[in-house]
Amino acid sequence: EPEVTQTPSHQVTQMGQEVILRCVPISNHLYFYWYRQILGQKVEFLVSFYNNEISEKSEIFDDQFSVERPDGSNFTLKIRSTKLEDSAMYFCAGPFSRRGHTDTQYFGPGTRLTVL
Amino acid sequence: RKEVEQDPGPFNVPEGATVAFNCTYSNSASQSFFWYRQDCRKEPKLLMSVYSSGNEDGRFTAQLNRASQYISLLIRDSKLSDSATYLCVVPSRSNDYKLSFGAGTTVTVRA
Numbered sequence: 001e002p003e004v005t006q007t008p009s010h011q012v013t014q015m016g017q018e019v020i021l022r023c024v025p026i027s028n029h030l031y032f033y034w035y036r037q038i039l040g041q042k043v044e045f046l047v048s049f050y051n052n053e054i055s056e057k058s059e060i061f062d063d064q065f066s067v068e069r070p071d072g073s074n075f076t077l078k079i080r081s082t083k084l085e086d087s088a089m090y091f092c093a094g095p096f097s098r099r100g101h102t103d104t105q106y107f108g109p110g111t112r113l114t115v116l
Numbered sequence: 117r118k119e120v121e122q123d124p125g126p127f128n129v130p131e132g133a134t135v136a137f138n139c140t141y142s143n144s145a146s147q148s149f150f151w152y153r154q155d156c157r158k159e160p161k162l163l164m165s166v167y168s169s170g171n172e173d174g175r176f177t178a179q180l181n182r183a184s185q186y187i188s189l190l191i192r193d194s195k196l197s198d199s200a201t202y203l204c205v206v207p208s209r210s211n212d213y214k215l216s217f218g219a220g221t222t223v224t225v226r227a
Contacts, residue, residue, distance in 0.1 A: 032215065033214060033215075035215075041219070042203075042217045042219040042220065043203065043215075044217070045162060045208070045214045045215065047214075047215050056214060064175040066202040080212065089157070091159055091160070092177070093215075101162070104148075104162065105162075105164060105213070105215060106162065107160050107161070108159060109158070109159050110158075110159050112157070
C-alpha cells in the first residue's frame, strides 16, 4: 500500500489553463515538499512547506505556482496559467514513513502533467 | 561545481556481474546521503541511506568518502530487476532538508 497518494495520475490541459495537483499523505507530518521532473531530466526541487507555510522555494516556483494545505491533510500544488514548459512529472514528498528520519523523504507516485 | 554529479552511464552488464558507479557532491557539510532507484516514468524510491562511512544492504553497498566528497554504489550479483536509473541524492544547503538530485546513472542488466 502506498504511503502517499497523488491525484490525478495524469492531467492533460491547454496552455493558459489552471491546474491543481493533489497529494494525500497517510501520516501527519510538518514537512512537505513538491518536486518536478521534466522528461529526460533530473528531479528538481520546487517548494518546501513547513507547518502550513512555505519554507523555501526554488527559482522555478514563480508567481504562477502556489501551495496550500486546505483541510489539514491534503496538500495541493496549483499552477495558475500553465505553459508548455510546465509539462513534467510532479512529485510530492515528505518524511511520511514513521520509520524514517526527518531528512529521509518518500515520494508519491507522481502526477504527469501534459500542457498542449 | 554542481551540487550533485553522477556518471550518467549507461552501464550495460550481464546478469551476475558487479557494477559500481560514483557520485560527487559539493556541500562538504552534508551529513546524510541517499541512493534512490527510479524506474521509467515512476517515482524515485529510496534504496539506501548513508550516514557514516558506508552502508550495506544485501547485494548493495554504498561507500562514502568525505575527504574526496564522493559516494559510490556497488551492486553485486546483478539481477535483471536491477535495471533502473540510480539517483544520488544529497540534502541541499539549507535547514529544511530539501533534496538535490544527481541526473542519475542508468544500469541495464542483460540476460
